[in-house]
Each structure stands twice: as C-alpha cells, then as structure tokens.
Amino acid sequence: MVQKIIDRYRGKGFKLTPQRLAILKFLEGNTGHPTAEDIFVEIKKKHPTVSFATVYNTIQALRDRGDLLEITIDPERKHFDPNPSPHHHIICTDCGKIGDIFVDYSAALTLPDNILEEFTPTGNHIDFHGVCRDCSTKQ
Amino acid sequence: MVQKIIDRYRGKGFKLTPQRLAILKFLEGNTGHPTAEDIFVEIKKKHPTVSFATVYNTIQALRDRGDLLEITIDPERKHFDPNPSPHHHIICTDCGKIGDIFVDYSAALTLPDNILEEFTPTGNHIDFHGVCRDCSTKQ
DNA sequence: TATTATAATAGAATTGTTCTAAACTGAGAA
DNA sequence: TTCTCAGTTTAGAACAATTCTATTATAATA
Incomplete structure (x- = not known):
C-alpha cells in the first residue's frame, strides 16, 4: 500500500x-x-x-x-x-459521527423554475441528520 | 411590522x-x-x-x-x-450568494440498508452548488 | 553529489466566536 | 408611577481553528 x-x-x-x-x-x-x-x-x-x-x-x-x-x-x-467521488453524508446529531452515502439522487433533485432562472446548478451534497445506534442505545 | x-x-x-x-x-x-x-x-x-x-x-x-x-x-x-421552515439552499461557487429552495425531496431520498442499520435518520438538508446569473455573465 | 525548488518548522498573526465581569434596563410588581 | 431584579448590554479578554511568515531543511533532478 x-x-x-x-x-x-x-x-x-x-x-x-x-x-x-x-x-x-x-x-x-x-x-x-x-x-x-x-x-x-x-x-x-x-x-x-x-x-x-x-x-x-x-x-x-x-x-x-x-x-x-x-x-x-x-x-x-x-x-x-479522502474519497473524491461525489457522495453524501449522514451525521449523528448526538456524537457527530459521519457516515458515507454512495447514492446519486440527482435525477430526483429537480429545481424550481425561479431558481433555475437565477442559478445554473453544478452539483449537490446532502447532509442527512440522524442518531447513530451507539447514541440511541446509550440513553 | x-x-x-x-x-x-x-x-x-x-x-x-x-x-x-x-x-x-x-x-x-x-x-x-x-x-x-x-x-x-x-x-x-x-x-x-x-x-x-x-x-x-x-x-x-x-x-x-x-x-x-x-x-x-x-x-x-x-x-x-430567519425562515425556520425546513428548506434547502443553493450557493454560488463564485460569489457565495445563497438562494432558498422550498421543495421537500424527502420521499426520494431513500437510504441504503447499511446506513439504516447504523443510523435512524431524522432530517436532511441539501446544498446545491451552482453559478448565479451575475457571476456567469460577469466573465 | 550539487543544485534548487519545494516542504517543514516554530511561532506569530488572523478570524470567527464565546466568555467574563461590571453596568444597565425592560417588564412586571407594588 | 416607581421599585426591583432577572435578564441584557457592553468592552474587552479569551479561545479555537486556521493561515501566514521567515528560516532551515530536504527530496528530486541534473
């Protein structure tokens, strides 16, 4: 390596x-x-x-x-x-742990016309929020 | 007001x-x-x-x-x-201008099983990236 | 092996944000 | 209307993350 x-x-x-x-x-x-x-x-x-x-x-x-x-x-x-291929993340709102999500949702993320008039979109990144298993069992 | x-x-x-x-x-x-x-x-x-x-x-x-x-x-x-209702944003990668996107994409944002085993999702926020009209005409 | 452009280092500087302690004041009580 | 005090404002210090600076060191190439 x-x-x-x-x-x-x-x-x-x-x-x-x-x-x-x-x-x-x-x-x-x-x-x-x-x-x-x-x-x-x-x-x-x-x-x-x-x-x-x-x-x-x-x-x-x-x-x-x-x-x-x-x-x-x-x-x-x-x-x-260090993984440069585009992907999304989920962060535990309790402890901050971050997980990777390798799904391309772009096809579903259509933007409203008023935004398309003002911006030319080039990409997207989703922050999912959640609670990880460690934190949900902890309490 | x-x-x-x-x-x-x-x-x-x-x-x-x-x-x-x-x-x-x-x-x-x-x-x-x-x-x-x-x-x-x-x-x-x-x-x-x-x-x-x-x-x-x-x-x-x-x-x-x-x-x-x-x-x-x-x-x-x-x-x-100051708008507390959940929504998404698009940011101009050139000047940093931020636009609001009031669309709920949640139904389309299904997570893979390995993530659902590890996290209980509670919400999501999308950062769209793009170039605003001012910046694209500027050059 | 010598040369040179690039990197490493210690520490200062900068930036965004939070904290502290003292003085002040809005809002309800008298 | 005035009193009271918990909550707020203020200046400035403290803090944490990051960047910069000047000097020294070194990897890569000739």
Missing part, C-alpha cells in the same frame, strides 16, 4: 516527504472523516516534531490535486474525506 | 430591547442569509455602541426559540436564516 502511494504521488510537482507519506497512509481508505487535528495527532505519533502548518499545507496540496474533499457539515470545524 | 414583532416577542422570558428590536427588524423576511457580521454592521447604523456579544447573544436566543436557523454551507463563517 505504501508503494502504491509512492507510485501515485512521486514527481508531478508533489514532493513526497516522510510527513506527507504518513498523512497519505493515514488518509488512504479512511472513512472516519478526520479533522486537521485528527490528522495532526495521528502523524505526531511517528513524527513528534510535525507542525500544524505541515498538516494544513498537505491538506491544501491534496485538495488542489482533487484527492481530498473538505466536508462542510460540522459547524465547529472542517472535516476531510 | 414593528408592532407585529413586538406582539410576537414581548414577554415569554424574552426581553425586547432596542438592539434586539433592530435585529428582529433586519431579520424579518430577510432572505439574504446574513452572517453575524452582516447583522452587526446593520445594527450598528442605528446603535453605534452595539457589541458583537449582543448580536451573538440574540442569535442564540432566537435559535433557542426556534426562530432562526444556522446554515452550515459556507466553510468560512456561519450564516443565519
């Missing part, structure tokens, strides 16, 4: 440093929707001197490449999703 | 101050999805000594009453919507 990441990122104006490799390893296949701090804490285990700036710089570089999406669902902080 | 606001808010543990009345007047029927700063700037015209804390306090009080919704669509700052 590490080799796959190396092959994918080496060259192309993307300097593959040990810190970046650690971030990429952490993100690869990660469906936990980590925040910048989650990434920072994880990378710090192996690279104790890493700085927040490195995490944010790398996040930015990956976003520019289209390999990382910023999720605007939690009003307190940004979450990131 | 001012009298309507006064009738609606007086009493009920909600102290109707001049600052609050100005905020309520600004929000009444406002479909511009203002930020806290937008509200602050507006109120300051008539109440030059108003503080940000007052704006945030009042926002919080209105949210607690269910009269104001926080919109999590702009990663940079919170926007607020």
Whole structure:
C-alpha cells in the first residue's frame, strides 16, 4: 500500500516527504472523516516534531490535486474525506459521527423554475441528520 | 411590522430591547442569509455602541426559540436564516450568494440498508452548488 | 553529489466566536 | 408611577481553528 502511494504521488510537482507519506497512509481508505487535528495527532505519533502548518499545507496540496474533499457539515470545524467521488453524508446529531452515502439522487433533485432562472446548478451534497445506534442505545 | 414583532416577542422570558428590536427588524423576511457580521454592521447604523456579544447573544436566543436557523454551507463563517421552515439552499461557487429552495425531496431520498442499520435518520438538508446569473455573465 | 525548488518548522498573526465581569434596563410588581 | 431584579448590554479578554511568515531543511533532478 505504501508503494502504491509512492507510485501515485512521486514527481508531478508533489514532493513526497516522510510527513506527507504518513498523512497519505493515514488518509488512504479512511472513512472516519478526520479533522486537521485528527490528522495532526495521528502523524505526531511517528513524527513528534510535525507542525500544524505541515498538516494544513498537505491538506491544501491534496485538495488542489482533487484527492481530498473538505466536508462542510460540522459547524465547529472542517472535516476531510479522502474519497473524491461525489457522495453524501449522514451525521449523528448526538456524537457527530459521519457516515458515507454512495447514492446519486440527482435525477430526483429537480429545481424550481425561479431558481433555475437565477442559478445554473453544478452539483449537490446532502447532509442527512440522524442518531447513530451507539447514541440511541446509550440513553 | 414593528408592532407585529413586538406582539410576537414581548414577554415569554424574552426581553425586547432596542438592539434586539433592530435585529428582529433586519431579520424579518430577510432572505439574504446574513452572517453575524452582516447583522452587526446593520445594527450598528442605528446603535453605534452595539457589541458583537449582543448580536451573538440574540442569535442564540432566537435559535433557542426556534426562530432562526444556522446554515452550515459556507466553510468560512456561519450564516443565519430567519425562515425556520425546513428548506434547502443553493450557493454560488463564485460569489457565495445563497438562494432558498422550498421543495421537500424527502420521499426520494431513500437510504441504503447499511446506513439504516447504523443510523435512524431524522432530517436532511441539501446544498446545491451552482453559478448565479451575475457571476456567469460577469466573465 | 550539487543544485534548487519545494516542504517543514516554530511561532506569530488572523478570524470567527464565546466568555467574563461590571453596568444597565425592560417588564412586571407594588 | 416607581421599585426591583432577572435578564441584557457592553468592552474587552479569551479561545479555537486556521493561515501566514521567515528560516532551515530536504527530496528530486541534473
């Protein structure tokens, strides 16, 4: 898996440093929707001197490449999703856990005429809200 | 309109101050999805000594009453919507303008089984992305 | 291996939001 | 009409997430 990441990122104006490799390893296949701090804490285990700036710089570089999406669902902080294929999310209103929903609802999401006069739609993202099993059994 | 606001808010543990009345007047029927700063700037015209804390306090009080919704669509700052009936939004990816969409798509938004095993859904909100007419003619 | 453009680092700065403590005031009671 | 006090306003400090800056370090290529 590490080799796959190396092959994918080496060259192309993307300097593959040990810190970046650690971030990429952490993100690869990660469906936990980590925040910048989650990434920072994880990378710090192996690279104790890493700085927040490195995490944010790398996040930015990956976003520019289209390999990382910023999720605007939690009003307190940004979450990131290494799966760049468009999908939706459900967030637990109790604990904030986020799940992925790989369904394309676009065909059903027709917009009213007054909106179509004012906007040319280019995409959509649905935030489902709900309560996760852990939280509903907890009480 | 001012009298309507006064009738609606007086009493009920909600102290109707001049600052609050100005905020309520600004929000009444406002479909511009203002930020806290937008509200602050507006109120300051008539109440030059108003503080940000007052704006945030009042926002919080209105949210607690269910009269104001926080919109999590702009990663940079919170926007607020005085229309508490559930609806969706479309945001211009260029200038950030936000439009309201009063369509209930819920019947079409069926969730996959693996999600329903993990979450009990309680609601949904769609962020449409697009380009507004001003921005598309501008270039 | 030397060169150079790019990245990492520590820490300061910035931005949006919340908190604090003291002074003030709207609304009901007297 | 005045009194009273819980709730509100205010200035400014505090806070948290993120971005910026200047310096040092290093990966990738020649």
